[in-house]
Amino acid sequence: MLALGKLLELTLAGHEPTQKIQLTTKGVCLRWLGEGALEVRPPAATDSGLDLLLSAGVHGNETAPIELLDSLLQAIARGQLIPRARILFLFGNPEAMRRGARYIERDVNRLFNGRHAAASGNEALRACELERLATTFFSLPQRTRLHYDLHTAIRGSRIEQFALYPWKQGREHSRKELVRLQAAGMRAVLLQNKSSITFSAFTYEQLDAEAFTLELGKARPFGQNAEVDLTRLDASLRELIEGREADLDQPLVQLELFSVSREVIKHTDAFRLHLDDDIENFTELAPGYLLAEDGAGQRWVVEEQGARIIFPNPKVANGLRAGILIVPTPQD
Numbered sequence: 001m002l003a004l005g006k007l008l009e010l011t012l013a014g015h016e017p018t019q020k021i022q023l024t025t026k027g028v029c030l031r032w033l034g035e036g037a038l039e040v041r042p043p044a045a046t047d048s049g050l051d052l053l054l055s056a057g058v059h060g061n062e063t064a065p066i067e068l069l070d071s072l073l074q075a076i077a078r079g080q081l082i083p084r085a086r087i088l089f090l091f092g093n094p095e096a097m098r099r100g101a102r103y104i105e106r107d108v109n110r111l112f113n114g115r116h117a118a119a120s121g122n123e124a125l126r127a128c129e130l131e132r133l134a135t136t137f138f139s140l141p142q143r144t145r146l147h148y149d150l151h152t153a154i155r156g157s158r159i160e161q162f163a164l165y166p167w168k169q170g171r172e173h174s175r176k177e178l179v180r181l182q183a184a185g186m187r188a189v190l191l192q193n194k195s196s197i198t199f200s201a202f203t204y205e206q207l208d209a210e211a212f213t214l215e216l217g218k219a220r221p222f223g224q225n226a227e228v229d230l231t232r233l234d235a236s237l238r239e240l241i242e243g244r245e246a247d248l249d250q251p252l253v254q255l256e257l258f259s260v261s262r263e264v265i266k267h268t269d270a271f272r273l274h275l276d277d278d279i280e281n282f283t284e285l286a287p288g289y290l291l292a293e294d295g296a297g298q299r300w301v302v303e304e305q306g307a308r309i310i311f312p313n314p315k316v317a318n319g320l321r322a323g324i325l326i327v328p329t330p331q332d
């Protein structure tokens with residue numbers, strides 16, 4: 001296999017390849033752009049017009065999606081998967097991947113849309129670099145732009161695989177993209193209703209890509225992901241990459257839609273979340289339930305009918321989201 005097909009190995013070893021550009025037997029160009037970053041370009045004659053950004057490892061301990069991207073890239077480098085899309089493969093936080101940690105000093109996925117400029121340290125630099133790489137990749141006119149930022153969650157989930165769809169004033173969520181997510185095995189989509197500081201929010205808000213965070217199961221170390229079933233996502237990505245996607249005019253029968261009701265923000269060290277440590281994402285909370293308390297008598301009491309909690313985490317830094325209260329959204 002071509003050396004550049006081993007982007008994951010190079011990234012985990014902290015090695016720079018000697019050859020930065022290689023051609024597969026099928027005429028596909030692989031170009032190393034920096035640590036954990038590689039562009040795949042099909043021959044012009046077969047290009048489908050899709051620019052596909054696939055990122056994983058923005059949280060370094062979320063290994064199942066990293067392994068998925070590794071297998072796709074290896075298949076391309078071996079000539080077994082023949083891309084008609086331009087692809088940018090990104091491993092988000094190489095140092096955290098090497099250490100098996102979510103992050104080292106700062107959560108990279110809270111440093112986009114300008115936040116890195118007000119922060120210091122290697123992870124702020126990395127977020128800036130990821131923004132630069134994505135901006136350059138998505139700078140070609142008249143192309144379809146799609147970004148999947150792949151994650152796994154800290155805890156188990158009543159709905160195992162789901163997507164978060166960013167928001168931008170004046171822009172509608174695309175039904176076609178929801179069908180695509182359903183085909184890829186997602187069972188729910190959380191529609192955001194405000195601007196955010198995550199990677200997918202950056203590419204959606206600033207670069208006009210259709211962009212999603214995909215949650216694919218529970219985070220486990222490398223080699224221990226047998227329980228994370230990525231069969232459907234893998235098949236869908238291969239179809240997208242090879243430009244042989246099925247009809248997207250399908251009913252959304254297998255997809256539950258939710259919207260954000262409230263984000264629970266931790267303001268002080270006095271913050272307390274009144275949930276068991278092993279509570280699963282999408283657990284329903286009854287109206288009247290005291291969810292969290294913080295300094296100065298601040299209280300979060302559930303008021304919403306059908307409210308569910310996702311990403312509860314009292315250990316986040318002050319000022320960051322410690323959970324999201326979501327509610328079902330009727331489909332039209």
Ligand SMILES: O=C(O)CCC(=O)N[C@@H](CCC(=O)O)C(=O)O
Pocket residue numbers: 059109151152153154155164198200213310311312313
């Ligand atoms: O399990 C958790 O608590 C967090 C899982 C995770 O990393 N989720 C992403 C979601 C990003 C988004 O809101 O689009 C994150 O929190 O960064």
Ligand SMILES: [Zn+2]
Pocket residue numbers: 058059062151152153
């Ligand atoms: Zn994550």
